[in-house]
Each structure stands twice: as structure tokens, then as C-alpha cells.
Amino acid sequence: MPSADLTPPELRLLLAVDQAGTFTAAARRLGLTQSAVSYAVTTCERKLGVVLFERGRAGARPTPAGRRVLVHAGHILRQLEQMRADAQGAATGTTGGPLAIAAFRSVALHLLPAALERLTARHPGLSPHVMIVPELGAGTAGEVAEGRADLAIATLGDDADPPPGLLADTLLIEPYLLVYPAGHPSSRNLPLIDWPENCSSYTREWWSRQDWLPPATLQVADDGVVLSMVAQGLGMAILPRLTLTAPPAGVTAVPLGERPPTRRIVHVTTAATRQSLAVRDLVRELRKVAAPLGVPRPVSLTE
Amino acid sequence: MPSADLTPPELRLLLAVDQAGTFTAAARRLGLTQSAVSYAVTTCERKLGVVLFERGRAGARPTPAGRRVLVHAGHILRQLEQMRADAQGAATGTTGGPLAIAAFRSVALHLLPAALERLTARHPGLSPHVMIVPELGAGTAGEVAEGRADLAIATLGDDADPPPGLLADTLLIEPYLLVYPAGHPSSRNLPLIDWPENCSSYTREWWSRQDWLPPATLQVADDGVVLSMVAQGLGMAILPRLTLTAPPAGVTAVPLGERPPTRRIVHVTTAATRQSLAVRDLVRELRKVAAPLGVPRPVSLTE
DNA sequence: CCTATCTATGAATGTGGTTCATGGCCCTCG
DNA sequence: CGAGGGCCATGAACCACATTCATAGATAGG
Numbered sequence: 001m002p003s004a005d006l007t008p009p010e011l012r013l014l015l016a017v018d019q020a021g022t023f024t025a026a027a028r029r030l031g032l033t034q035s036a037v038s039y040a041v042t043t044c045e046r047k048l049g050v051v052l053f054e055r056g057r058a059g060a061r062p063t064p065a066g067r068r069v070l071v072h073a074g075h076i077l078r079q080l081e082q083m084r085a086d087a088q089g090a091a092t093g094t095t096g097g098p099l100a101i102a103a104f105r106s107v108a109l110h111l112l113p114a115a116l117e118r119l120t121a122r123h124p125g126l127s128p129h130v131m132i133v134p135e136l137g138a139g140t141a142g143e144v145a146e147g148r149a150d151l152a153i154a155t156l157g158d159d160a161d162p163p164p165g166l167l168a169d170t171l172l173i174e175p176y177l178l179v180y181p182a183g184h185p186s187s188r189n190l191p192l193i194d195w196p197e198n199c200s201s202y203t204r205e206w207w208s209r210q211d212w213l214p215p216a217t218l219q220v221a222d223d224g225v226v227l228s229m230v231a232q233g234l235g236m237a238i239l240p241r242l243t244l245t246a247p248p249a250g251v252t253a254v255p256l257g258e259r260p261p262t263r264r265i266v267h268v269t270t271a272a273t274r275q276s277l278a279v280r281d282l283v284r285e286l287r288k289v290a291a292p293l294g295v296p297r298p299v300s301l302t303e
Numbered sequence: 304m305p306s307a308d309l310t311p312p313e314l315r316l317l318l319a320v321d322q323a324g325t326f327t328a329a330a331r332r333l334g335l336t337q338s339a340v341s342y343a344v345t346t347c348e349r350k351l352g353v354v355l356f357e358r359g360r361a362g363a364r365p366t367p368a369g370r371r372v373l374v375h376a377g378h379i380l381r382q383l384e385q386m387r388a389d390a391q392g393a394a395t396g397t398t399g400g401p402l403a404i405a406a407f408r409s410v411a412l413h414l415l416p417a418a419l420e421r422l423t424a425r426h427p428g429l430s431p432h433v434m435i436v437p438e439l440g441a442g443t444a445g446e447v448a449e450g451r452a453d454l455a456i457a458t459l460g461d462d463a464d465p466p467p468g469l470l471a472d473t474l475l476i477e478p479y480l481l482v483y484p485a486g487h488p489s490s491r492n493l494p495l496i497d498w499p500e501n502c503s504s505y506t507r508e509w510w511s512r513q514d515w516l517p518p519a520t521l522q523v524a525d526d527g528v529v530l531s532m533v534a535q536g537l538g539m540a541i542l543p544r545l546t547l548t549a550p551p552a553g554v555t556a557v558p559l560g561e562r563p564p565t566r567r568i569v570h571v572t573t574a575a576t577r578q579s580l581a582v583r584d585l586v587r588e589l590r591k592v593a594a595p596l597g598v599p600r601p602v603s604l605t606e
Numbered sequence: 607c608c609t610a611t612c613t614a615t616g617a618a619t620g621t622g623g624t625t626c627a628t629g630g631c632c633c634t635c636g
Numbered sequence: 637c638g639a640g641g642g643c644c645a646t647g648a649a650c651c652a653c654a655t656t657c658a659t660a661g662a663t664a665g666g
Contacts (some may be wrong), residue, residue, distance in 0.1 A: 005383045006313045009654095023613065036655050038613060043654090048387055050394045055613060057663050061569040065393040072386035075575060076379055080308045083375035084351055090368040091353040167470065271573035272378055274468040312623095326644065339624055341644060346623085358644060362634055 004047050008080060011073040013040050014052065019184075020071050022059030024300070044069075074147020075272065082150075083274040088125075095277045096125025102143035102152040104135040104197060106223050107265060110245045111172075115285040126278055135197045141166060141268045151279050152268040167274055168266045169283070172290040175260040176203055177244060177253040179227070180236035184252075191216035191235040193226045201239050205266040227251065265290070307350050311383060314376040316343050317355065321373050347372075351520040366462030377450020378575065385453075391428075398580045399428025405446035405455040407438040407500060410528050410568060413548045414456070414475075418588040429581055438500045444469060444571045454582050455571040456589075470577055471569045472586075475593040478563040479506055480547060480556040482530070483539035487555075494519035494538040496529045506541050508562040530554065568593070 013030065017037065020026040022157055027037045041060075045052050052066035061223075062070060078100075085097025103112055116128050131149060133140045140152035141163045156168065180190060182297045192214035207213065218235055220226055230237050231248040240263050244253050267286060273279050309317075316333060320340065323329040330340045342364075346356050355369035365373060381403075388400025406415055411433055419431050434452060436443045443455035444466045459471065483493060495517035510516070521538055523529055526546045533540050534551040543566050547556050570589060576582050 005380075005387065007310050008308045021613090024611080033656055034613075035615085035657080037403050038615090039654075042614085048390045049392045052390075057612060059612070063394075065390045068389040068393045069386055071578075072382060077308075079375060079379050079382070083372055083379070084308065086371040086375065087351045087355075088489065089354045090371045091366075109308070134414045165470070165574050167574060168466070270575055271468050271470060271577075274574075275374070278503050325642095327642085336625055337644075338626080338646085339644090342623075345645085360643065362643070 006044055006047060006073075006229050008077060010040055010044050011077055013037065014044060014066075015070060015073055015077075017041060017053065017060055018062055018066075020059075020260065021061075023055075025059075068196050071145075071147055075270065076147075078147055078150060079272050082273065083280070084276075086277055094125055095123040095281055097127070097276075097278055099126055099128045099151070099278045099282065100131065100143075100149040101128060101282070102131045102133045102140040102149035104153070104155070105132055106240070107153045108132050108245050109224070111265075111286065111289060115282065118288070119282055119285045123278070123281065127283075141168075144268050144270060149238045150273045150276070151282060154266055154268050156264045156266050163268065165270075166268050167271060168268050170264055170266050171286055172242075172265040173262050173273070174241045174265065175262050176206075176238045176240055176256060177254045177260075178236065178256055179230050179239050179244065179247075179251050181230060181233040182250045182252045184233070184236075188212050189215065191218055193218045193220060193229050193235040193237045195220055195222050195226050197222065202263050203261045204257070206256060209259075241248055309347055309350060309376075311380060313343055313347050314380055316340060316374055317347060317369075318373060318380075320344060320356065321365055321369075323362075324364075326358075328362075340604050372447075374450055378573070379445050379450075381450055381453060382575050383582075385576065388581060389579060391530065392580050397428055398426040398584055400579075400581055401428055401431070402431045402454070402581045402585065403434065403446075403452040404431060405434045405436045405443040405452035406587070407443055407456070407458070408435055409543070409546050410456050412527070413545050413588065414568075414592060418585065418592045421591070422585055422588045426581070426584065431585075444471075447571050447573060447576070453572065453576045453579065454585060457569055457571050458542055459567045459569050466571065468573075469571050470574060472573050473567055473569050474589055475545075475568040475569065476565050477542055477544045478565050479509075479541045479559055480563075481539065481559055482542050482547065482550075482554050482556045484533060484536040485553045485555045487536070487539075491515050494521055495540040496521045496523060498523055498525050498529050498530050500525065506564040509559060509562070512562075537601045 004189070013026065013032075016026040016030055017023060022035045023041070024034045027034045030037070041053060048069070049068075049098075050065045051063055053060040053062055054067055081097055085095070088097075089095045112130060116130075120126055120128065131143060132151075133143055135155055138145065140149070140154045143149040144152045144166060145163065154163075154168070154170070169189055184190070194217055196219065198264060214236070218229075220229060223239060226237045227243060227247060229235060231250045233250075238256070238261070239253075244251075247253065249299070265282055269279055316329065316335075319329040319333055320326060323332055323572045326338045326340045326344070330337045333340070345357060351368075351372070353372075355372055356365055358424060384400055388398070391400075392398050404415070413432060419433075423429055434446060436446055436455075438458055441448065442454075443457045446452040447455045447469060448466065456474070457466075457471070474512065487493070497520055499522065517539070518543040521532075523532060526542060529540045529542060530546060532538060534553045535554075541559070541564070542556075545568070550556065554558055570583060570586055
């Protein structure tokens with residue numbers, strides 16, 4: 001019956017092996033020998049009593065047990081960082097440390113810069129690291145769940161559930177707007193331009209109440225591209241207001257009437273990261289930046 | 304600028320020092336020398352660049368920074384345990400590992416035993432550890448927040464907020480009942496017996512709608528004592544139904560009319576512990592045990 | 607069949623945590 | 637007031653464990 005827990009260097013090593021895909025590559029990245037990596041992995045496996053990687057000609061791939069361990073490893077290392085930052089913060093009165101943020105493109109462009117600027121101005125010790133993640137599949141929240149980010153900014157259905165095991169809190173509820181080339185008489189003849197991240201379920205209910213449908217639908221990379229294509233007269237689009245923060249010349253945006261479709265932008269954290277001073281300060285700044293942009297947020301439970 | 308993270312043995316050592324109150328006592332408990340503890344603590348402080356304990360004649364007391372570190376330490380060690388349990392579970396198909404549960408007295412007596420019995424029957428590898436914590440101050444949820452428990456069972460106001468940074472989910476909503484000595488003609492002349500854990504705000508609103516008040520109030524240790532005092536004819540009481548699971552002879556319980564006061568029993572976890580298989584299984588069993596006892600729980604978000 | 611690219615293993619090595627022994631400090635009790 | 641007994645800090649010797657270096661085994665492709 002083996003016992004003893006994995007040390008932080010071991011956790012980092014396991015993550016490196018997973019990312020590198022082979023022991024030798026991981027060794028290079030870590031500045032170690034292939035031998036050391038091999039030894040360390042087997043040590044971890046003996047400590048846990050479980051095989052973590054399938055070794056083969058092509059390198060090392062995690063077993064199911066290995067995948068679970070890798071998720072935990074990310075969280076644990078992240079929390080060690082926050083422990084350090086918290087300790088130093090409590091002693092010096094300032095907030096510091098790394099801060100990994102997962103965001104999707106449009107929010108990274110239109111919401112984050114202002115918040116980060118204010119945040120780092122007040123806390124020079126902070127080093128934020130923004131990861132742009134497409135809001136598809138597990139999306140940005142997945143980055144938090146997998147231990148790769150401290151905080152994610154995600155979109156959520158108007159009253160959808162938070163992702164299991166994570167904390168979500170509303171930052172902003174923003175309406176979708178109809179956008180069409182300026183001066184165009186009737187947008188109804190233009191094709192609809194859409195992008196894959198746009199969870200069309202948000203707008204589907206609205207479409208079902210309309211008495212017309214666009215003649216065609218074009219798929220393009222992201223909402224920024226959608227906007228510039230509209231500006232060039234190639235079609236019309238239904239875009240969230242955040243995307244229209246600094247619209248190019250030549251587009252007109254109009255509200256979608258009485259009950260416009262909306263999307264909810266939330267921040268997602270784990271309970272552990274939520275404790276961290278850095279994350280709390282970031283959330284505060286995000287709120288300040290988001291407040292004038294959207295429907296006033298509901299009363300916050302977590303302050 | 305120091306760097307390197309604290310190892311699990313170091314984290315355990317810091318917790319031991321905090322609990323023991325002195326380096327020497329912690330050393331005894333850990334089977335180490337006082338010298339080793341002293342050296343280890345200073346090493347931790349050098350690694351973090353922060354003083355963690357105030358040393359003095361009377362031993363060692365954590366600084367504010369030290370307190371933050373201790374909280375993180377508890378969580379990290381807990382998560383290491385879950386990593387091990389998860390890994391072994393993923394490999395062997397069973398669930399195991401330690402499982403620290405914080406509960407207040409009455410629920411520990413009336414709800415937990417059945418759930419734990421079913422749980423350990425299915426997963427012999429599990430070793431649950433139940434801590435009885437008075438539901439005062441931070442209460443049972445505080446144990447989870449401070450990293451001392453994986454899961455807490457707490458009471459919450461009917462629509463109160465979950466504790467900040469923690470996940471709460473309703474297990475049971477149960478009414479309060481009026482309890483008085485059997486055969487007593489009118490309970491209105493008897494004194495009210497109350498206990499400190501009883502958050503009287505739950506029943507206050509109900510009292511305000513009544514046209515009478517008890518002649519006096521007796522405070523006793525806990526709801527079990529309340530019940531046996533009622534059985535002995537010393538007074539009447541307003542008790543949650545769970546306390547009346549196996550009432551002694553000589554008491555009569557009657558509902559409190561149309562809109563009786565209720566209390567909500569929830570389980571509280573961190574996002575991280577919520578991932579663990581053991582915690583998930585425990586929650587499932589708790590639900591099964593609680594279901595027939597109270598108002599059907601609202602749809603669960605986290606399954 | 608030989609080569610390239612993986613991982614596994616064995617022996618030598620150095621860093622770091624541990625013990626042991628000792629010293630300094632401060633409160634308390636005779 | 638001085639001795640004693642808690643407490644923590646420090647220095648030297650010791651021991652264990654991770655790392656390196658060197659080498660062997662396995663497996664696919666030319």
C-alpha cells in the first residue's frame with residue numbers, strides 16, 4: 001500500500017509530460033534529463049499506485065486515471081500560486097502574482113483591456129495573462145474547470161445553469177442589435193452573416209416571433225469579421241452590443257424591439273480561486289467597467 | 304526575491320504548528336524534532352518572503368499572512384487527497400479515500416447515519432470522518448471554507464445567499480412543529496424552551512403573526528435537550544421536524560398552521576471538492592435519505 | 607537489416623532536510 | 637533576586653533522495 005503525496009515539482013512535471021507528449025520533449029522543456037523524467041513519472045505512479053501514462057513508440061499519453069490527476073495538478077499548482085500571492089499580499093498590503101484569464105474574443109477586445117488597465121495600475125505586482133479561447137465546447141469555463149485559468153469570462157443562456165462545480169456570477173446582460181449597412185433601405189433582402197461562436201439559441205426564439213427570415217446565411221470566423229463584412233455591405237447581422245463598442249463607419253445598428261434577444265456575460269471561477277485577492281479585485285474592476293454597458297446586474301451574492 | 308513552493312509535508316507541518324500552538328508540541332505530534340520544525344517554518348517563510356508565525360514565550364501564533372496560508376494549506380492538502388482517491392477510483396472503478404464531513408448535532412444524529420451506512424456499504428474504501436460543529440458563527444460552512452472539511456451540512460434561511468465562495472445546494476426544506484407535553488390542555492401557559500443554535504429569525508416572522516407569546520423562554524444546550532425537557536413537562540418548544548424523528552414518549556407535535564416557519568438544510572462544498580467522486584456519491588445518498596422527509600427539493604443544477 | 611526515436615535501469619553524485627547538542631530568551635516561582 | 641523550566645534559534649554531522657551520466661531494450665520506417 002503506497003502512500004506519500006506528489007510534490008509540486010512532480011505535478012509540474014506531469015503537466016509538462018502531458019503537454020509535450022513525450023518524456024524526452026518534457027525533459028528538454030524542463031531543463032532535465034530524459035532519465036529524470038522517466039524516474040519521476042514512475043515515482044508518481046508508485047506513490048499513487050496507478051499507471052498515469054501509456055508509454056509507446058509515439059511517446060506518452062495519459063490514462064483515464066492520469067487525466068484526473070492532471071486536472072487536479074493544475075488546480076493545486078494554481079492554488080499554490082495564490083497562496084504565495086495571498087501571503088505576500090496580506091503582509092505588504094498589495095496584491096500580486098500571476099492571474100490567468102480565459103476570455104472569448106469579443107470580450108477580450110472590448111471589456112478586458114479597460115478592467116486590466118485599472119487593475120494593474122492599482123496593483124503593479126499583478127501579471128495578468130489573457131488566453132483567448134473560442135466559446136465552443138467546454139469554452140472558456142472549461143479552462144477554469146481544467147485548471148488552466150483562474151477566471152473565465154463566458155456567455156450563458158439567460159437563465160441557464162452555471163457549469164457544474166463552478167461558480168458563475170453575472171457581469172452584464174446585453175441585448176442583441178440588428179446591424180446593417182448604413183443607408184440601406186431594407187435589411188430584409190440581405191443575407192444574414194453569422195459566426196460559429198454565436199450560440200444561435202439566444203436569437204432563435206426571437207426569430208420565431210418574426211414574420212420574415214433572411215434569404216441566406218453566411219458563416220464567418222468571428223464577430224469582428226461579421227461586423228466589417230456588414231460595413232462593406234455584404235449582409236446584415238444580429239450582434240451583441242459589446243461587439244458594437246467601436247463600430248466602423250458605414251454600419252447602422254437598431255434595437256430589436258420590445259423583447260430583444262439577450263446574452264448574459266458571466267465570470268466563472270472555482271471556489272478556491274474565488275478566495276484569491278487578485279481574482280476578487282479583477283471581478284470588482286470588471287463590474288465597474290460592465291456596469292454602464294448593460295442591464296444593471298442583479299444583487300451579487302458574493303461580495 | 305525568493306521562489307519555490309511549499310511541499311505537502313511543509314503544509315502539514317504549518318497546520319500542525321497552528322493546531323499545537325507551539326513548535327515543540329507540533330514536533331511531538333509529527334514525530335519530529337523541535338529543531339526540524341523550527342528549520343522547516345523558517346524555510347517556508349523564506350520561500351514565501353513573509354513571516355508566518357509570531358514566536359514568543361507562549362509559543363507560535365499565526366500572523367495575518369500566516370492565516371491566509373493556513374487556509375490555502377488545508378485546501379491544497381485536501382485536494383491532494385482527492386487526487387489520490389480520484390486516480391485510484393478511475394483505475395479500479397471504486398471510490399475511496401478520506402471524507403471529512405462537518406454537520407451540526409441534530410442532522411448528524413438523524414440524517415447522516417443512514418446516508419453514511421449506504422455509502423460505505425457501496426464503497427468500502429471510503430473512510431468518512433464526521434465533525435460535529437455548532438451552527439453558530441461561521442458554522443459548519445466555515446469548516447469547509449477553512450479547508451477543514453470536504454462537505455458541510457448547514458442551515459440556511461429560506462432564500463438566503465450561499466456563503467461567499469462556496470457552493471450550496473438544498474437537501475431538504477422542513478417545517479417547524481409545535482411540541483408540548485402529551486395531554487397538556489393548553490400549551491400557551493408553558494414557557495418556551497429554546498437553544499442557541501436555533502436561528503430564531505426563522506420563527507420570528509411566525510410569532511409576529513400570532514396573538515399570543517409564551518410567558519417565558521428557557522435556553523438549553525441543544526435541540527435534543529429541548530425535546531427531553533418537553534417530554535418531562537417543563538415547557539413547550541418550536542422544533543424542526545428532523546429533531547422529532549424518534550420522539551420520546553410523552554410529547555405531542557402539531558403543525559404550525561397555514562404558513563409554518565421552515566428551515567432549509569443545504570450541503571455546502573467548494574468547487575474543487577465538488578468534483579470528487581466521494582463527495583458526489585455522498586450528496587446522492589443524502590438526497591435519497593432526505594427526499595421522503597421534506598419538501599421536494601428544487602431541480603438540482605449540479606448533476 | 608540497420609537506424610532513429612522512444613523509454614527503462616544501474617551506479618555515482620550532490621543538495622537539502624533531519625537529528626543531536628548547545629545557546630539565548632523570557633516568564634515564574636521559591 | 638537568582639534559579640529553573642518552558643520556549644525558539646543555530647551549527648555540525650548524517651542520511652536520504654532526486655538528478656546526471658551511461659547504457660540497454662523495444663519498436664517503427666527506410
